Amino acid sequence: MxxxxxxxxxxxxxxxxxxxxxxxxxxxxxxxxxxxxxxxxxxxxxxxxxxxxxxxxxxxxxxxxxxxxxxxxxxxxxxxxxRFGQGVRGTTVVVVAAGASMNAVSGGRLRIDRARDEARTWIERASGTGEVAVIRAGIRPTVLSPLGEDPQPDAILEGLTTDDGPADIEAAVGLADAIIAHRSGPGQILVIGDRAAEGQTRAPMALVPIGAIADSLGITRLTARRDPLAVGEYSVHVEVASFTSREGRARLLVRDRDVTIFDQPFRLTAGERQTFVAEGFSSQEGEVTASLEDIEIAGSEDALQTDDVAYAVAPALERTRVLLIGDDSPMLAAVLSAHSGVELSRAAALSESTPGNHDVLIFDGVDAPADLRHPGVLAFGAAAAGLTLGDRVDAPRITATLSGHEALGGVRLSSVRVEGARALAVEPSDQVLARAGEVALMAARERGGRRALVFGFRLDETDLGERVAFPLLIHHALRWLAAYKTDTVLPDAPGSIVRVPADTPVLDPAGEAAEAHAGLLFDTEGAGIYHVGERAIAVSGAETAAAIPAPLLVPGSTSLSRLPPLTTLxxxxxxxxxxxxxxxxxxxxxx
Amino acid sequence: MTLLDRATRRLLDRLRLPVPPKATAGRQGGHRSPVLASGLEFADHRHYVPGDDFRRIDWKAFARLGQLTIRQFEEERDARVYVMVDLSSSMLMGEPPKVDVARRLAAAFSYLGMKQFDAVHVIPFSSDAAHPSSTLRHRGQFPSLENFLGAMEEGGETNFVQATHTFARRFATHGVVVVVTDLMAPEGWEDGFKLLGALGHQVHVVRVGCKGDDRPKLRGEVELVDSENGERLRLRVSRELLKAYAQVIREHVDACRKAALRVGGRFVEVDSSLATDRLVRAALGGAK
Structure with missing residues (x-):
C-alpha cells in the first residue's frame, strides 16, 4: 500500500x-x-x-x-x-547505475551483478501493477526498455554493462522524470546503484542501495609527452593514489604497446599519492598503458580493477618541412640535415619550389618576396615579412637578448660575436629578440597567423653557427615558426566525442571496427586506445578515479532495501x- | 420455594447448634443451663438452708456425715436463636447472589434451632431490623419459615448499629445471635457485636464472601457504582490498586473477626459459590 x-x-x-x-x-x-x-x-x-x-x-x-x-x-x-511493488499502480522508471564504481567488488560480487539482481526483482514487482521503463545510467543515459513494452528482465539486463567513467545519475533521473511527466497518473523513480541523484524531481525517487565502502589503489593520472629538448623522445608521468585507510603496495607497469618501458614496485600509506616519471623513450608514436599489478592491501583487497589501468598516447612525431633558399650556409645546412624532425628541401630561388608545400621557408642572405604570404619565414641577413634591413652596423655587440621568447627557447645570444649587421626596421608590435644598443639585430613578427623571424646578419658574419646552442636555436625557431601548439596530448575521458574524418576507419580498443555517425564517434565509454585512421586516441578514466563510496542517499530521496520495510518496523x-x-x-x- | 433440599436436611438432622449454657432461656428445653435445680443430670451437693425443698435432702449423706445436704441437678432449658440476615443491596452482588446464600444459611440455622425446640427468630436487616419473623419452635413451622425468607425484600444501605439497637429493644432474652452478612460496610460491625455481647448473646457471625468482593477481576478504566447508595467512583484499575483493595478488605474482615471473638462469639467465612452442604458445614464451624 x-x-x-x-x-x-x-x-x-x-x-x-x-x-x-x-x-x-x-x-x-x-x-x-x-x-x-x-x-x-x-x-x-x-x-x-x-x-x-x-x-x-x-x-x-x-x-x-x-x-x-x-x-x-x-x-x-x-x-x-x-514503496515499490507493494500495490502502487502507475509508471515506474527503474534507473540502473552503470558507472565505473559499479565494477567494485562487495562481498565477493560485483556491484553491477547485485544491481542486475535487484533490477530483475523490482522490474517484476512493478510490472505487475503498472508500466515499467528501464534506463541504464552510464556516462550517458540509455533507455534499455521503454514504456509500453512488456519488460523482459533477462533480456533487458543481459546487455547491462558498465562504463569506465562515472555514471551520470542526474541525467538518467532527469530522463526518467521527463518520461513520467508525460504519463498521466502516479509515477516514481527507482534508482538502483551506489548513490541517488542530486536535485529535485517531480516524481518521488527512491534508492535501492548497492555495495558498501571498499578499499582500492588506483591510477589517478597518466600523461605521455614529447621531450622538447630531445627530439623523438617522450616521457611518462603516472600518479597513483591510495583510496584506503590501510597500507598498500603494488607494482607499476608501463608499456608502450607490447614493450615494457617501466616496472617499479611501490608502497602507499593510507590516502597517499605518489608520482612516477619515466623518461627517454623514443618512438614515432607512443601508445602507453599503465597498470597496477600484484596489488596488496593490508587486511583487505583491491575492490576495483577499473582504476588499475590507464591509457595515454605520446603524439606522433610530426616532421617539419623546411625549404632552404639562398647562400647555403654549411652550418645551417648541417643542423637542418641532422635534425630528425626536419624534412629539408633546398632551392636557389623561391620560384623553383612551391611554398605551400613547406612549413617553414628559410631565406639565407636572400630577401623574401615582399608579397610573400607564408605562415613561417626565417631569414638571415635578408628582409622578410615586412621586416626590412636598414643601415649597416659594423661589429655590433649584442647588449640585450629576449631569451624567454619561444623562438629562442632560453638560448642567450649575448656572447655571440657579429662582424657586421644591418639594423632591422621594427614596428612597435614586433618583438626584438636581440639588440645592440638601440639597433635591432633580431626580431620576431606575428601577424594574421603568420610568423617571421629575421636576423639582421648573415651566418657567415657571425660565430653563431659555431656555437653549441645553434642547433637548439634552430630547433626552437622552427617549432615556433611551425606553430606547434603542444606536445602533450591528454587522454580523453570515457564518453568523449571524437571527430572522425570522412571515410576513415575506426578501431576500438579491442580492435573491432567502430562506427562513426556524421563524422563523430560516440561509443567511447570503454577505456583504451582507439585508432582513427593512423591516429591513436587514448581514452582513460584515470582522471575520474576516486574512492569507492558507500551508497549515498541525497535529500529528497528515500532508501529501499530488502530489509523489512520501515512501515513494518x-x-x-x-x-x-x-x-x-x-x-x-x-x-x-x-x- | 425450597431453601434446603432433602440431603441438606438429613445432614442438619445429624448436626446440632451449639448453645452455651449462658445463652439458654427460661423454658425447659434441651440445653444445659447454668441453673442448678430440678433437672436429671446430678451436679453437686450443698448445705441445706432453710427454705430449700426438703425433698432434695440427701438422707444417705446425712446418715453418713451428720449434716443436712441438698442434692443439686442441672436444669435443662431451651434457647433463643436469633438469625439476623443482611438484606442490604450489597448482598445482591456475587454469582450466585450472596442474599440467596444468606437465605439458605438462615434456613439452616433456623432448622437446627427448631429441631432442638428452641425459639427461633429470623430478623432481616439492612439499615434497620424492623420486621422480624414470628417465633418458630418446631420443624413443622419450617414451611412458614421458608415463606418468610422468600418474601424478604432486599435493598437499602447497611446500618448494623441501628439494626442491633432495634434488635436489643425488641428481644430482651439472650440467646444465640447468628449474623449472616457480607460485612461490606466499612463501619458499625464492632459496635454492633459489642452491643450483642453486652446483652449476653452468643454471637455467631457468618461472613458470606464472593469473588467480586474479595478478588475482583477488574481492568483498565472503570466507573464503580455503589450498589447500596449509588455513589460513583471513576478509576483506572492497576495491579497495585487491586493489591491495596484486597488488603483493605482483608483488614476489614479481620477487624470484624476480632470484634466477634472479643465478645466470645464465633466467626466463619463462607464463599457464595459453595454447594449447600459444604456451605452449612462451613457455617457451623469457626474458631472460638
Whole structure:
C-alpha cells in the first residue's frame, strides 16, 4: 500500500485522519466500564493506599497517547513515501547505475551483478501493477526498455554493462522524470546503484542501495609527452593514489604497446599519492598503458580493477618541412640535415619550389618576396615579412637578448660575436629578440597567423653557427615558426566525442571496427586506445578515479532495501507501545 | 420455594447448634443451663438452708456425715436463636447472589434451632431490623419459615448499629445471635457485636464472601457504582490498586473477626459459590 500518489492536501488529510483515529482509540481505551460493586468506600481507601510509581497509571495513558500519535504519524508519512511493488499502480522508471564504481567488488560480487539482481526483482514487482521503463545510467543515459513494452528482465539486463567513467545519475533521473511527466497518473523513480541523484524531481525517487565502502589503489593520472629538448623522445608521468585507510603496495607497469618501458614496485600509506616519471623513450608514436599489478592491501583487497589501468598516447612525431633558399650556409645546412624532425628541401630561388608545400621557408642572405604570404619565414641577413634591413652596423655587440621568447627557447645570444649587421626596421608590435644598443639585430613578427623571424646578419658574419646552442636555436625557431601548439596530448575521458574524418576507419580498443555517425564517434565509454585512421586516441578514466563510496542517499530521496520495510518496523513498534501500556497498567492479576 | 433440599436436611438432622449454657432461656428445653435445680443430670451437693425443698435432702449423706445436704441437678432449658440476615443491596452482588446464600444459611440455622425446640427468630436487616419473623419452635413451622425468607425484600444501605439497637429493644432474652452478612460496610460491625455481647448473646457471625468482593477481576478504566447508595467512583484499575483493595478488605474482615471473638462469639467465612452442604458445614464451624 502506498499513499505516494496522493496530492499534498490528501496526504495532510490522511495524517489528520490518522491523528483522529489515534485520539478516538485513546478515548475508547479511556472510556470507563460501568461496574457495580458492593461498596465503593473500600475502593476509595485502596486508592489512597496504592502508592504511585514512576509511571503512574495516570501518566501511562498520556505517554502512550503521545507515543502512539507520533508513531502513527510517522507511519502514515512513511506509507506516503514511494514503496515499490507493494500495490502502487502507475509508471515506474527503474534507473540502473552503470558507472565505473559499479565494477567494485562487495562481498565477493560485483556491484553491477547485485544491481542486475535487484533490477530483475523490482522490474517484476512493478510490472505487475503498472508500466515499467528501464534506463541504464552510464556516462550517458540509455533507455534499455521503454514504456509500453512488456519488460523482459533477462533480456533487458543481459546487455547491462558498465562504463569506465562515472555514471551520470542526474541525467538518467532527469530522463526518467521527463518520461513520467508525460504519463498521466502516479509515477516514481527507482534508482538502483551506489548513490541517488542530486536535485529535485517531480516524481518521488527512491534508492535501492548497492555495495558498501571498499578499499582500492588506483591510477589517478597518466600523461605521455614529447621531450622538447630531445627530439623523438617522450616521457611518462603516472600518479597513483591510495583510496584506503590501510597500507598498500603494488607494482607499476608501463608499456608502450607490447614493450615494457617501466616496472617499479611501490608502497602507499593510507590516502597517499605518489608520482612516477619515466623518461627517454623514443618512438614515432607512443601508445602507453599503465597498470597496477600484484596489488596488496593490508587486511583487505583491491575492490576495483577499473582504476588499475590507464591509457595515454605520446603524439606522433610530426616532421617539419623546411625549404632552404639562398647562400647555403654549411652550418645551417648541417643542423637542418641532422635534425630528425626536419624534412629539408633546398632551392636557389623561391620560384623553383612551391611554398605551400613547406612549413617553414628559410631565406639565407636572400630577401623574401615582399608579397610573400607564408605562415613561417626565417631569414638571415635578408628582409622578410615586412621586416626590412636598414643601415649597416659594423661589429655590433649584442647588449640585450629576449631569451624567454619561444623562438629562442632560453638560448642567450649575448656572447655571440657579429662582424657586421644591418639594423632591422621594427614596428612597435614586433618583438626584438636581440639588440645592440638601440639597433635591432633580431626580431620576431606575428601577424594574421603568420610568423617571421629575421636576423639582421648573415651566418657567415657571425660565430653563431659555431656555437653549441645553434642547433637548439634552430630547433626552437622552427617549432615556433611551425606553430606547434603542444606536445602533450591528454587522454580523453570515457564518453568523449571524437571527430572522425570522412571515410576513415575506426578501431576500438579491442580492435573491432567502430562506427562513426556524421563524422563523430560516440561509443567511447570503454577505456583504451582507439585508432582513427593512423591516429591513436587514448581514452582513460584515470582522471575520474576516486574512492569507492558507500551508497549515498541525497535529500529528497528515500532508501529501499530488502530489509523489512520501515512501515513494518513502525507497526511493530506501535504494537509494542500498546502491549507496554497494557503491561504497565495490568501487571499480573491477583490470585 | 425450597431453601434446603432433602440431603441438606438429613445432614442438619445429624448436626446440632451449639448453645452455651449462658445463652439458654427460661423454658425447659434441651440445653444445659447454668441453673442448678430440678433437672436429671446430678451436679453437686450443698448445705441445706432453710427454705430449700426438703425433698432434695440427701438422707444417705446425712446418715453418713451428720449434716443436712441438698442434692443439686442441672436444669435443662431451651434457647433463643436469633438469625439476623443482611438484606442490604450489597448482598445482591456475587454469582450466585450472596442474599440467596444468606437465605439458605438462615434456613439452616433456623432448622437446627427448631429441631432442638428452641425459639427461633429470623430478623432481616439492612439499615434497620424492623420486621422480624414470628417465633418458630418446631420443624413443622419450617414451611412458614421458608415463606418468610422468600418474601424478604432486599435493598437499602447497611446500618448494623441501628439494626442491633432495634434488635436489643425488641428481644430482651439472650440467646444465640447468628449474623449472616457480607460485612461490606466499612463501619458499625464492632459496635454492633459489642452491643450483642453486652446483652449476653452468643454471637455467631457468618461472613458470606464472593469473588467480586474479595478478588475482583477488574481492568483498565472503570466507573464503580455503589450498589447500596449509588455513589460513583471513576478509576483506572492497576495491579497495585487491586493489591491495596484486597488488603483493605482483608483488614476489614479481620477487624470484624476480632470484634466477634472479643465478645466470645464465633466467626466463619463462607464463599457464595459453595454447594449447600459444604456451605452449612462451613457455617457451623469457626474458631472460638
Amino acid at each position: 502506498s499513499l505516494a500518489a496522493l496530492p499534498l492536501w490528501a496526504m495532510v488529510a490522511a495524517l489528520c485522519g490518522t491523528a483522529i483515529v489515534v485520539l478516538l482509540l485513546y478515548l475508547l481505551r479511556r472510556t470507563p466500564r460501568i461496574t457495580p460493586v458492593s461498596n465503593v468506600a473500600f475502593w476509595l481507601e485502596a486508592m489512597q493506599r496504592a502508592r504511585p510509581r514512576v509511571l503512574s497509571s495516570t501518566k501511562v495513558p498520556l505517554i502512550s497517547l503521545l507515543l502512539t500519535l507520533l508513531v502513527a504519524l510517522v507511519l502514515a508519512g512513511e506509507i506516503g513515501s514511494p 513502525l507497526a511493530m513498534f506501535l504494537l509494542l507501545v500498546f502491549v507496554l501500556e497494557w503491561w504497565l497498567l495490568n501487571r499480573g492479576t491477583l490470585g
